[in-house]
Amino acid sequence: MAGEPQADCLFCKIVAGDVPATVVRETDTTVAFRDINPQAPTHILVIPKVHHPDAASLAAAEPQIAADVLKEAAEVAAQEQATSYRIVFNTGSGAGQTVFHAHAHVLGGRGLQWPPG
Ligand code: 5GP
Numbered sequence: 001m002a003g004e005p006q007a008d009c010l011f012c013k014i015v016a017g018d019v020p021a022t023v024v025r026e027t028d029t030t031v032a033f034r035d036i037n038p039q040a041p042t043h044i045l046v047i048p049k050v051h052h053p054d055a056a057s058l059a060a061a062e063p064q065i066a067a068d069v070l071k072e073a074a075e076v077a078a079q080e081q082a083t084s085y086r087i088v089f090n091t092g093s094g095a096g097q098t099v100f101h102a103h104a105h106v107l108g109g110r111g112l113q114w115p116p117g
């Protein structure tokens with residue numbers, strides 16, 4: 001069923017505590033943890049606890065939780081004292097998505113080029 005934990009999903013395992021992560025914030029609906037391969041001094045992933053394969057699927061099925069993810073992304077940036085930052089939702093393998101559990105990248109702590117390439 002949509003939203004249910006998936007046995008083969010890395011981020012569901014992090015939500016369950018079965019895979020360790022450096023958690024920086026947690027709410028009833030979200031978890032935020034440091035990316036294992038950071039691309040900036042601040043690189044944190046904010047995920048919903050429920051499983052949806054990407055951000056668009058999450059927003060369509062559970063819009064309040066999608067809003068929670070965005071709110072938490074801003075909270076994480078503030079906690080990291082990043083005044084300028086980028087929130088990225090890679091969607092589809094052609095855009096670099098490798099983990100098919102919705103997640104926001106929060107990137108900051110250095111200058112970020114635009115367009116990103
Ligand atoms: P995507 O490429 O799907 O947008 O982002 C997935 C992110 O998850 C990547 O930036 C990758 O470094 C990160 N990642 C992959 N495996 C792990 C892990 O086991 N722990 C943590 N903390 N991050 C991970």
Ligand code: ZN
Pocket residue numbers: 005006009010011012013050051052100101
């Ligand atoms: Zn999942």
